[in-house]
Amino acid sequence: MHDSRSARRVRRKAPYFFLSYAPAPVPGGDSEAEDLEPDKDVEEFHADLLRAVAGLSGSLTLPSLGYLDATDRGGPAMARALQSSHCFVPLITRRYFIDGYCGRQWTAFVNRARRGTLVPVLWTPVPTTARPLSVDLGLPSPDRATTPTHVDPEALSRYAKGGLYGLRQYPGGSDYYDQCVRRIAQCVVEAALGSPEPAPGEAEFADLDVPDAFDTSFWHPLGIAVLAPDIHHLPPGRSDTKYGREPRDWQPFSDGLSIPLAERTAELARNLGFAPEIRTYDEAEDVFLGRRETTSPWILVIDPWILHDRGALDRLRAFDARDLPWVTVLTALADDPQTRRAREELQELLESALPRRLSSGRFIQRGAVAGLDNFEAFNRRFIELADSAAQQYLTRVPLTSSTSHSASADPQGDQEAQP
Template sequence: MPLFFLSYARIPGDRRTGHDPDRLVFDFYEKLRDRVATHAGVPKAKAGFVEQPGTPGDESVRALTGCRVFVPLYSKRYFTDSLCGRQWTAVTNRTAPGTAPRIVPVLWTPYPAASVPTAVQDTPAVPEGTGDAEEAYAAMGLHQLLDLEEGQALQVTEWLAQRIATAAAAGTWAPGPLDPAGLARLPDAFAATPPSPPLRITVLAPSEERLPLGREAARYGPRPLDWRPYGPVAGGPVAEQVTELARNLGFDPEVVSFDKTLVELRGTDTPAAPWILVVDPWALHDAKVARQARAFDEAYRPWTAVLTALADDDPQTKEHSERLRGLLESAFPRYLREGRMGQQFAVRGLVTADAFALWFGELAESAYMRYLRYIQPQSSPRSTMAGRLPGVGADGLGTDEGGAEARP
C-alpha cells in the first residue's frame, strides 16, 4: 500500500484533446512522490498514489483504505466535490479507536473562509515559518506557485514531503476494508453547512457633534457609526455596509467600539476573532483619537487590518487629501511599513465605494486566515498579492484602474 494518497477535485474537460486540465496536479504528485520516497527510504512505487484518468476504481479504493497519510488538495472546488467528501469520510472512519487520522493538507488554491466545511476546520493547510516561500504559498496557493515561482514551489513541496514521511512513520496504522460500491454509499463529509466564522469590525469616525473645525457635517450623524464616507449614492452608513459585506462573505460580524479593540489588543487573553478597523482620516484631527490610533498601530497584530475611506466624490476630502494622508502616515506607521502591499494601499485610502468593498473582502478573509495561523494550532494565513483591484492607485489614493494587490 502507498504511504500517501493524493486526493484532488477533478476539473471538467475533454482529456481526449491531449490537454489534461489536471496536469499540474499530476506534475506536483510526481515531485512530491520522489521527495517522500527519499525521506521515507522506500521505492517510488510505494511512496504515493493518485487516481489518474483510466485508473480502475478498485485500485483507487485499495490505495485510499490502505494509505498511511491522506493528502487533500484544498480549494473551493475540493470542498464542493462529493467524491472528495466521501474519500474524507473513508479515511477518517477507518482509523482504529484511539488513533487520529493522519492528514497532511495542501493549500492548492485559496478559498473563502465561508467555504470551509465543518469536518475540515480542525485540519487547515499550514505553512511553517515566515519566509518568502511560506508567505507566497499562503497567499496564492501551490497551484499558482508551481506556475510562477518554481524555486519556492520546490521548497514548499520539500516541506510537505517531510511532513508526510514523518506522519507515515508515526503512530499506529489501521487500514480498513472498502470496495468501490461501499465508497459510493459513504456520506459526503463536506455536505454539512459550516458555522460562520466570527469577524469584528470597528469604525473610527467622529460624530456630527465632534467634527474638526470647518468639516462639513453632511456625511455624519449622531453616532460614529452613522458615517457615510461615499455619500448617499453608496447607500447607508459604512457600518451597515461592511456588516452586510461580511455576512455575504460568510462571516458572523460584530461591530464593536474602538475602546474595546484597544483593551483586547493590549490584553493577554486569546483574541476571539480577527479585527477590521475602518478609519475616517478626519477623526485623526482629534489628538486623543490620534493617540488611540497609534496605540492600535503599536499593538500591530497579524490578524488585524485597517481600511481607510478617502472618497474622491467628497470635495473637502479631495481638497485636503495630502494633509489627511499625512495624518494616516503618522497614526499607522507599522501598518504602512510592515503590512503587505494591499494592506498599505488600504491604509492610505480607498477613493471609491467599489474599491472599498473589494478590499474589505480581501482583507477580511486575509485577517481571518492569519488569525487561524497565529491563534489556532495548525492553521494558515492567506494574504493578498499585487495587482488587480480597481480604485487604488500607487499613491494609495486610487485610480479607476490603478495597481493593487491581486486576489490570491
C-alpha cells in the same frame, strides 16, 4: 535488518496514501457527478508520487500504494481506499475548498476510528482567506528522527509561491519538482510505516453522508471595527449628510445604494471567505489595547473627522503605540465637498493620531491609513490587505505540522480563527 524491514513493507496491504483533489468540471456538467475533466498534470503527479513512495518503501506493488480519487467519485473503490489508506493527501487549490465532495472526504477521513495522517500538498496558490481550515501549506517535512530529503532553498521558495503545479511549469524546474515529490513521498512513507494496518472486518464507509468540513460555517472570523461619529456627536460645523444614529451607519461614499460602509465591507469580506462581525471602536478597544485576547484578525475603518474630538485622538494614539500587525487600518475620506476642502487638516490629524502606522509598513498599508476617497479604491485596498491581516494573525497561532496531524478527532482539524 534491511531485508527484514523491506519485507514487512512489501506485506502491507492498505494503500499508503489517498490523493484527494477537485477536478475541473466540464462546462455545464456537475462537479459531483461523472462529468469531470481528466487532469493530466494531477495524474502525472500521482504516478510520480507512486514511484517515489515505492522507491522509499521497497514495495514492488506500485499500483496499490496510492489511490487517486478521480473517475470513481463516490463509488465503492473510493470508499474502501479512503477507509483504509494510511495518509490523506489533499491537493490544495482554491477549487478544493469549495468542492463539497472534497470537504466530505476530509471529514470522513479525520473521523475514522483508526488514526491517519494528513499530508497537504499545495498545488496552486491559495490566499489565507480562501482556506476555511488551518492548513500548513509549506512543503511537508518528516517530524521523526528521519533526516529530511534534500530540497534546494529555491525549490522551497517557488513551491511556497506557486505550488507544485507552478514548479512543473517553471522552465528548468524539473529538478525542483522532483525534490519536492521525494520529500512528500518521504512524509507519506514515514507516516504509513508508523500506523497500523486495518483490522480484519473493520467497518467500511457506506457513503459520504457526513458534513462538509469546508462549509461556510467554518469561514474565518474577521472583526470590522468602525471609528466614526454618529449624528449626535459630530464635530462643530460638520455636515450630517454622511452619518446616522450609530457609528456603523456612516456612509462616506455616494453611489445611490444607501448602504453603510461597514455593511458593504462585511459583504466584501464574505466574498473573500471571511465570516465578518461589525463592531464599533468602543466595542473593540479592549482587544486593540490588549485588555482582551483577540480571536480573529481585524479591520479598523476610520473617519478622520472624529479626530477633532481630543478623546478619540488620544485613544487612537494609544492604539497606534501597540504593535498589532493583525489589525489593518483603512481611512475613508468622504466624497463630499466639505471633506475635500478639509483634506489637509484631516491629514494633519491622522499624522498626529497614527504616526507609526503612517511611517512604517508597506506602501499600500501606509496609503490605506492616509486615506481612500472612493469606494473602488477602498475595495482594492481591502482585498489586498485583509489577507495580510489574516496571515499576521495566524503567526500568533502555531500550526500543527502537516505530517504529524492526527486525523482522529475534530472534523475541522486545527480550526483557524482566521480565517
